[in-house]
Amino acid sequence: MEAGFSMFKRKSTSKSSSSKGLSKAAAYRIQTEAHEWLMNPPSEFEYLPSDDLSRWIVRISGAKGTLYENESFLLQFDFTDDYPMEAPEVIFLPPAPLHPHIYSNGHICLDILYDKWSPAMTVNSICFSLLSMLSSCTKKERPLGNDSYVMRCAGGRSPKEVNWHFHDDKV
């Protein structure tokens, strides 16, 4: 064995000071997304500024002519060091919208957030997916077994640890 590849350790030239242990690649990507967002702010969503690069709060407003018109909700994005190889953890902050795929604790049953994640997706594209999920809803109700699910998650379980079954493609 050679003396190891420790020489490839990065000198910290990182642009971000508040990236809270994010890798340089993850921090760069999140910063670029933030920059992009700032340059072309999407009209449907509002980024609530914070110092923490690894947690975004985004306000999402229900589209006109849908069940959620005039309502707005807060989404919380938590990025890991492995982003974008790993999906961010995305939940609705209380009160979560009343929707057959959204549990009352804010957990969202949407495949792209879990096993259908792709690193080509962004906060922006996730927001649009969630907006279209809300817009296509025809009946405001909680998912089946909401209470027992929420109870099981009571210990602060992340939705990413859940084995999701994506059986319903209608909504």
Next chain:
Amino acid sequence: MSTGFVSANKQAEILKDQGNLYFKKNRISAAIEAYTEAITLCPKVATYWTNRALCHKKRNDWERVEADCRTALEIDKSSLKARYMLGIALLEKNEFSEAIKQLEKALDLSRGGTSDMVEVIWSEVGKAKYAEWEKVALPQQQKQKALREFCENALREDYKNSLFRLGSNNKAQSCGALYENIEDEMIDINSSDFLEIDKTTFEVSKLKSSFVEKKQTLDDVFDKAAEYYKPTEVPEFLCCKITMDLYRDPVITPSGITYERAILLDHLEKVGKFDPLTRAPLQAHELITNLAIKEAVKAYLAEHAWAYKTY
């Protein structure tokens, strides 16, 4: 092969392992000593030289890093570590163009390696290129600025003199003062008064439009020249959809989408065997280097060297 030679080989390996151990414990002098002994026994093993160079690097002893890396490269031209550390050492010595040459060779050698490695080398190349560019660009920028001011003044002066000349040739006394208004819209003189004045007005407006035109051309030329120094947005089509950064080593998938090689390999391993954008099935062996995009990035960076600063 004599038994003596074999044992020298073995002895050197043992010394190297010792050196590695010392290095890990941050006992750099002891590590250097061990590697030096290994080198004395078997001077033809590049690794001993690069390992010792790594020790020197830790001490910021760049002269020695350079010397050991150069020896290592004489033994093994394809030693990635030797190229990389030599590049770093040259960078520290402000020998930018030579550093860039070595680091770019290291980058080529690192192809197919981990994304971290490619990234680190790339960022060193970027640093070197930016430093080299800055060294030339800053004084150039100053010179251009000075020249621009000089040209603008000369144009103004010329315009002013022409107006004065016109003023002394004609009776219209007001002409001399007209140059004060050179930046304004066409000077409006009550033309119904005299034919003489009409003629003067015509001459003045001719001078003025000629001045405005020249000034515009001058601005265009210098603005164009200044673009080279002005950071703007990096074009999206030269950036990977995953890294959101300029391509370093672009590969194209059967779907026709181009990605950064290292990050895409990462994706295939960690996320799944599919094209991140189209979700079509994808295997690592299907990737083809996108030489055209690579050239395009190179050309872009040659024109916009400030873009290296992000690395």
